[in-house]
Amino acid sequence: KEVWFAPSVREGARRWKDWYRLAIDSGIAPAIAFAKRLRKYLRGILASAIFPLNTSVLEGVNNRIKVIKRMAYGFRDSAYFFLKIKAAFPGKAR
Incomplete structure (x- = not known):
């Protein structure tokens, strides 16, 4: 959640890397699969720092x-x- 609400793209990328590392190192299969799945959408997730839009x-x-x-x-x-x-x-x- 902290990645989505990061004040900048750089800060969001840093938070993402920290979280991704934690998920992969956890050894928990669902967490690893979720992290890998989210990685495909990282560009859009980080774009929320530039364009904070909602519906x-x-x-x-x-x-x-x-x-x-x-x-x-x-x-x-x-x-x-x-x-x-x-x-x-x-x-x-x-």
Whole structure:
């Protein structure tokens, strides 16, 4: 977990090497297999130090759209449905 929340890529790589060494030296087969499996994704894991993104905003938008969809049950006009979605998220117009 400390690798994902490292303040920099360099610090994340250092933490990763320490953890990987501990996992391999432990002699515990599942820990070794897990460490080797994670090694394939190291680049993406370390990228979280540069791009600390998550999906919470997207999940909130999807949830709001589902609520609008439930409330709009029976609307015949899909254009009106999309207008309701646009009205739910006021912001910059494209």
